[in-house]
Amino acid sequence: MLPVSGDLLPDLGEQLSATTAALDLHGHLIVLVPAALGAAGRRRLHTIRAILESDRIALVETDLPPLAVALLALQLRRLTGTDLGPGVVAGAARLLTYYLYAGAVLGSVTRLDRVEVDLKSHLRSWVPGAQFAVMANPEAGLAEVGPHTRVAGPNFLTHLAVAAHGMHDDWVREDLARQWQPGQVHEVPLPAASTQWWGNHKLVEFAAYIPDIGVLYRLVTSVRRESCAWCGLEVIGDQCLFCSAQIALNEIGLIG
Numbered sequence: 398m399l400p401v402s403g404d405l406l407p408d409l410g411e412q413l414s415a416t417t418a419a420l421d422l423h424g425h426l427i428v429l430v431p432a433a434l435g436a437a438g439r440r441r442l443h444t445i446r447a448i449l450e451s452d453r454i455a456l457v458e459t460d461l462p463p464l465a466v467a468l469l470a471l472q473l474r475r476l477t478g479t480d481l482g483p484g485v486v487a488g489a490a491r492l493l494t495y496y497l498y499a500g501a502v503l504g505s506v507t508r509l510d511r512v513e514v515d516l517k518s519h520l521r522s523w524v525p526g527a528q529f530a531v532m533a534n535p536e537a538g539l540a541e542v543g544p545h546t547r548v549a550g551p552n553f554l555t556h557l558a559v560a561a562h563g564m565h566d567d568w569v570r571e572d573l574a575r576q577w578q579p580g581q582v583h584e585v586p587l588p589a590a591s592t593q594w595w596g597n598h599k600l601v602e603f604a605a606y607i608p609d610i611g612v613l614y615r616l617v618t619s620v621r622r623e624s625c626a627w628c629g630l631e632v633i634g635d636q637c638l639f640c641s642a643q644i645a646l647n648e649i650g651l652i653g
């Protein structure tokens with residue numbers, strides 16, 4: 398992934414040579430672009446892609462919160478070690494997003510603008526000690542944390558990643574883990590972008606993800622593959638994420 402977060406952008410020349418070297422080494426690059434990335438960082442990515450005139454760089458937009466973005470990147474990296482081509486792995490970024498259960502425990506929702514919050518919760522967040530479980534993916538949701546708080550979770554086998562920062566993670570590790578039944582719970586560091594994304598300096602970010610590469614592979618290969626008519630890559634989904642061409646539905650596929 399290219400380091401383009403924040404206001405201070407790295408030197409363009411250095412980024413161009415690093416990108417060229419990565420393309421020479423790997424052939425193709427898949428870049429996950431968080432929706433929260435600022436305009437300057439986004440412009441920089443498109444500049445690099447344009448200067449290199451490269452349809453071997455896929456810029457894949459994602460709405461996921463930071464911890465889930467990191468986990469998705471790991472899942473995609475593992476898929477690149479299989480026999481799947483770059484067009485299919487890029488398309489897998491969209492597919493696998495639906496299998497990530499991502500949220501956070503927050504002490505306040507007044508500065509949370511990435512997940513819709515109702516007014517009552519806004520008012521409650523001024524009560525000292527109140528905590529909120531906020532889900533961002535696959536569906537947005539919010540509940541005040543209490544002994545009977547229930548959060549809809551995955552109905553398939555996952556591991557749970559937990560990143561606590563300035564706040565106890567008891568509720569996630571005990572109550573939520575009891576509800577979601579993850580195979581394992583992993584403590585991980587909080588991503589740098591998380592405090593801004595969630596609008597809180599203290600938080601516990603969590604995400605349940607499929608840890609098994611065999612399961613991920615089967616999910617991706619269960620989707621119909623097509624050849625991009627423009628660049629020839631094998632892809633899944635309705636668009637080639639490398640050259641942006643729309644994928645026409647195969648007529649035989651429509652009939653069958």
Ligand SMILES: [Zn+2]
Pocket residue numbers: 625626627628629630637638639640641642
């Ligand atoms: Zn293409």
